[in-house]
Amino acid sequence: MNMKKQICIEETELHTSEGRRNFLKICSVALSALMGIAFAIPLIRTFISPALQQTVSGSTGLLELGSISDCQVGIPRKIKIKDVKVDAWNKFPPTEIGAVWIIMDKDKAFTVFTSICPHLGCGINWDENSGKFICPCHDSFFDIEGRVLSGPSPRGMDTLEAEIKDGKIFVRYRKMRLGVSGKFPA
Ligand code: FES
Incomplete structure (x- = not known):
């Protein structure tokens, strides 16, 4: 070579x-x-993902209100609504988020009203003596079926979607727009 x-x-x-x-x-x-x-990727998701979620989420599903055997025909029963609140980084213990009125008629059919007055959002009470619902803030009166009898409320009491399962009542709790004649989710 x-x-x-x-x-x-x-x-x-x-x-x-x-x-x-x-x-x-x-x-x-x-x-x-x-x-x-x-x-x-997991690190970025940990920090970014919560920020992309709703800041506070309320109820999304059906909430249990109790047994139907606790209701009496024609006597409205008030029940506080509790739900777990979740913000971007924390899950809080069940907190009161509102209240509803349940009414059972003679045919054992149930109506669930939110206790929030459609006028400006005060809490509606049941007055046993007069047999009417009353909002004490500006004196709106409603009958047992939630219809406006008098006062500034622009519509009747808002009904909520409810279901009976295994002898228990469940409600899909939501808040409605105030001060308008139509019923629209807030
Ligand atoms: S908030 Fe109920 S009548 Fe005004």
Whole structure:
């Protein structure tokens, strides 16, 4: 083998091993980047995801109000509504979020009203003596079926979606817009 040929072979080997080194370097950088992304995603989700959620979420499903056997025909019964509140980072213990009036008629059919007055949002009470619902803030009066009898309330008491399951009453609690004649979710 002459000298020129020997140099040529050595140069070729040199290029081959340099190419291999570069390839391994690229692979190692790519692998490190992938591992970095794999670790970063859960971390980013931990910090970003709560911020994308609703700040405070109230009830979304049906809430249990109690047994139907606790209701008496024609006598409204007030029940406080409690629900778990969740904000971006915390889950709070059950908190009172409102109240409802349940009425059972003689056919054992149930009506559930929110206790919030449609005028400006005060709490509506049942007055046994007069047999009427009364809002004490501006004297709106409602009959037992929630119809306005007198006062500034622009509509009757708001009914809520309710279900009976295994002898228990459940309600889908929600707040409605105030001061308007139509019933729209707030
Ligand atoms: S808030 Fe009930 S009558 Fe005004």
